Amino acid sequence: MTMPESFNLDRLPTPIGTALLVTDADGLLRALDWEDYEARMQQLLRLHYGAVNLKNARAPRDLRAALTGYFKGDLDRLAAIQWRVAGTPFQQQVWNALPKIAAGTTMSYGALAAKLRMPRAVRAVGHANGSNPISVVLPCHRLIGANGSLVKYGGGLERKRWLLEHEGVEISLRTVQRVV
CATH class of the missing domain: 3.30.160 (Double Stranded RNA Binding Domain)
Structure with missing residues (x-):
């Protein structure tokens, strides 16, 4: 044991x-x-x-x-911040890509999948993002829906909205309406 x-x-x-x-x-x-x-x-x-x-x-x-x-x-x-995570090789790839999304910017799940040279892996990127154990530092909050909507955040959409606004991302009324 x-x-x-x-x-x-x-x-x-x-x-x-x-x-x-x-x-x-x-x-x-x-x-x-x-x-x-x-x-x-x-x-x-x-x-x-x-x-x-x-x-x-x-x-x-x-x-x-x-x-x-x-x-x-x-x-x-x-x-x-120094960090270490355990996960599958694919999860590691997604998590290592997250800090490369600059503060004040967002990226869609599809764009990240394409950047990882796996354009059909949008759902897998979303799943790996949702399994990210290091919120904020590995900025999963910077991933948004293809239509610009704030989709899913493990800490709640209000926190996601706050983090993005804190980093200088403008959240439009249209985006907010899509979230609700």
Whole structure:
């Protein structure tokens, strides 16, 4: 029998709710989700790592500072965060592509699939995006529907809207109406 993975769990207040920060012994970010979605986060951790033991412990100071800086408007701070995720090779490919979508811009699922040279893999890109364990840092909120609508966000569409507006994306009334 294998021992469960052991990770640290910290909580960070943000303007859009309390973020859960899961880090490993090396201080690398393994998961970031929202307190009101803790059950989903734990399910994703089990899916990616098997049995997981979470102990309450402070995340590294530089990680907390980078996230706090991002939420205060220094959008480039996310690039300084070191992370590690477990997932299939396809998921890894999608997750590694997400930070390349610049803050203040969006991309459709189809455009990302095409960029990955798999234009027919739109649904697979959407599924991998939905399994992203590191919200915000791997900016899955920057993926939108082909018609410009804000579709699906694990932390809720209000958070997605806030994150995009925080990064300078204009959300039109038409887009909002499509979401509702």
